[in-house]
Amino acid sequence: MKAIGERSISSLIGFSLDAAWYLVLICLTLLSVVLIAGFCVELEGKNLTMDLPVAVELNAPVHSGAAAIDTDARIGKLRGSLRFPVRNGAFFAGSMILILIFFGALLWALTQLRHIFRSLSRGLFFIPENARRIRWVGFTVIFGELARAALTYYWSYYTSLHFTANGLRFIASTDISGVTLVVGFAILVIAEVFREGARLQEDHSLTI
Amino acid sequence: MPIHVSLDRVLLDRSITLTDLADRVGLTLANLSVLKTNKARAIRFSTLDALCRELRCQPGDLLEWTPAGDDEPCVDELEEIVP
Numbered sequence A: 001m002k003a004i005g006e007r008s009i010s011s012l013i014g015f016s017l018d019a020a021w022y023l024v025l026i027c028l029t030l031l032s033v034v035l036i037a038g039f040c041v042e043l044e045g046k047n048l049t050m051d052l053p054v055a056v057e058l059n060a061p062v063h064s065g066a067a068a069i070d071t072d073a074r075i076g077k078l079r080g081s082l083r084f085p086v087r088n089g090a091f092f093a094g095s096m097i098l099i100l101i102f103f104g105a106l107l108w109a110l111t112q113l114r115h116i117f118r119s120l121s122r123g124l125f126f127i128p129e130n131a132r133r134i135r136w137v138g139f140t141v142i143f144g145e146l147a148r149a150a151l152t153y154y155w156s157y158y159t160s161l162h163f164t165a166n167g168l169r170f171i172a173s174t175d176i177s178g179v180t181l182v183v184g185f186a187i188l189v190i191a192e193v194f195r196e197g198a199r200l201q202e203d204h205s206l207t208i
Numbered sequence B: 001m002p003i004h005v006s007l008d009r010v011l012l013d014r015s016i017t018l019t020d021l022a023d024r025v026g027l028t029l030a031n032l033s034v035l036k037t038n039k040a041r042a043i044r045f046s047t048l049d050a051l052c053r054e055l056r057c058q059p060g061d062l063l064e065w066t067p068a069g070d071d072e073p074c075v076d077e078l079e080e081i082v083p
Helices: A009-039 A088-120 A128-162 A178-205 B007-014 B020-023 B029-036 B045-055 B077-079
Strands: A049-064 A069-085 A169-171 B003-005 B063-065
Touching: A049 A128, A049 B003, A049 B007, A069 B029, A088 A128, A128 A178, B007 B029, B020 B029, B045 B063
Parallel strands: none
Antiparallel strands: A049 A069, A049 A169, B003 B063
16 A cells, blocks of 8 residues: 555545544534434433443352352453433433533544644644644543543443342442543643644744 | 844845845745845855855854844944934
8 A cells, every 4th residue: 555645545544534524523413413302302202212331330259161160250340331211301411412522522633633634735744733733632532531431420320329220239430541541641742742843844944 | 033144234235136146046035035034043054155155255244143132232333323
């Protein structure tokens, strides 16, 4: 595969960014329609369900295969999703608004990446605008992950308050990803590299 | 920038236009304008060599150092302006 030009890695990345941007835009539009419909239409009985992340606390012993020999292993906590019919109300509206904000932030980050990629296609690599855009993407990744973890905790907390099941105990829990946070910080470091590169580029262009 | 390029004064003394000088030294008019208006961050020795050769001057005739923040004219210059 070629590096630049038609049918190259570069064009594949550009196509992927464009496709992702339009896909997120479509999802954002559909979610907005669902949110507005939630204010206008009675949703109960419309076969509309939503999945919430849940955490279940168990204290079940684990046996080894067919021999059914007791091991010292136990299942402590399981993560899954709870699917329940949607009803109009503050919880549904609030959840939809938060999901819309997430998709909006994702769309904005993809827009910055598209702008960066377009500038690369024009041969403008180290410019202050690209450094700024990369920094914003880094902050979006970090704060997006923190917000997602907070939202997951809120939803699991809501589930633990309002739902029970035989033999199961729902608990409030979160699943913050350290790897995602490290990736966000790595993007911030790359932004600083681009900032310094922009400075060197300007010095070079003003060296007669 | 404490280093000032006195290209306009030397051009005036030699009666050469900026366009003529650009053609002689092999620089674009835009780059020479950047140099003349003190917007340049650095100058290559090869450029300095070409300028001194065409203008028949020394580097010190083109470059002047002024301490940073020292924008006030000296007393002697004031006495010249106000007799």
